[in-house]
Amino acid sequence: MVEFGGWDMPLNYAKGIIAEHIGTRTAAGLFDVSHMGRFIVRGPEALPFLQYALTNDASRLDPEKTGAQYTLIPNQKGGAVDDAFLYRFKNDEYLLVVNASNRRKDLRTLRATLKRFPGAELIDRTSDLAMLALQGPRSADILSGIITGKLPGPARNLVSTARLNGTEIMVASTGYTGEPVCFELFVENEHAWELWDKLVSGGAMPIGLGARDTLRLEAGLPLYGHEFGLDPENREIPILACPAAKPAVVFTGRGNFRGETALKKQALSLERIRRNEPGDASDLPRLIRAIAITGRGIARPGCRIFKDDRCVGYVTSGSMIPYPVFAGENPLPTGEHRLRPICLAYIESRIAVGTELLIDIRGKSTEGSVVSRHLRSDTAPYSQPVIFTKK
Secondary structure: EEEEOOEOOOOOOOOOHHHHHHHHHHHOEEEEOOOOEEEEEEEOOOHHHHHHHHOOOOHHOOOOOOEEEEEEEEEOOOOOOOOEEEEEOOOEEEEEEOHHHHHHHHHHHHHHOOOOOOOOOEEEOOOOOEEEEOOOOOOHHHOOOEEOOOOOOOOOOEEEEEEEEEEEEEEOOOOOOOOOEEEEEEEEEHHHHHHHHHHHOOEEEEEEEEHHHHHHOOOOOOOHHHOEOOOOOOEEEEEHOOOHHHHHOOOOOOOOOOOHHHHHHHHHHHHHHHHHOOOOOOOOOEEEEEEEEEOOOOOOOOOEEEEEEEEEEEEEEEEEEEEEEEEOOEEEEEEEEEEEEEEEEEOOOOOOOOEEEEEEEEEEEEEEEEOOOOOOOOOOOOEEEEEOOOO
């Protein structure tokens, strides 16, 4: 058990981080993520408030269609106060989920914004609404075996309302693992134990913070304080420096929002970089990239990265990652696993995929290569590791 964001959290359970990572990728992992902040937004000005305070277009949410979206709370300079997920399970209210370590900061920021929208109400429900995540290829079978009602999916970001012995459970096809089959569940605290026990009895493996981090790293998903926030040089990372943020920043079909001017400049720079066009890209001097470590060692956050004897950036997240071995014409897990060192890094934005770099690991240089991704999620029901092979 460790302290995390003001909560006592399991780093891992008895079987350990490697077993939990592989268990999620090959079967189903169950995460208690009730440490995340959960805010209800409602009232006649709820939508205008969200449209100004967040980067995505909340008007696109519909409980009967797409009911969830990744979004960010921006500041005026185009940096992230936090990244978040917005849900609309009911027509008359929204549920905003934020990072545990930023909950109080987010509340201060959002409550200050409420002064512009007196018809909107913000309610902190973190203490009385539990949140569980069920992720992995067996998740739908396990969940459908214990609840009544329609599951959302198979597409991402759908929502539905189900029941467990009469208890209402809000279900979304979302997650933080890169798994193509994934659910996040919201239930009143007094019923969370029953839901947890039913899921474990159905075959879900309890997962701690350690595997949660290796899973999201392999999927290339950002973590605030690493891929968002301040970089190792104490400079703010622009929101659009993180590839995962691009779909969450919407400019059309909505009014002005906080940070819009700065984010539009970032978007222009990103387009120039994507097209490999000359011109000013100073609003995005660096981007978050996936790097496969081809030499010896594990690249940890803060390790410097070099190209042609010049420091071009820093590792933001890095670890030794387990991955299941697949085989067959329609690949299935064999029961074996292997290990590989990978990382995410904040490096100069003109550095292309395929570029070979050197990472300084405790004073020794090791090789790495910029790759497009570490994991494929378009191979349902299993995600597939993308293994880099040096030519």
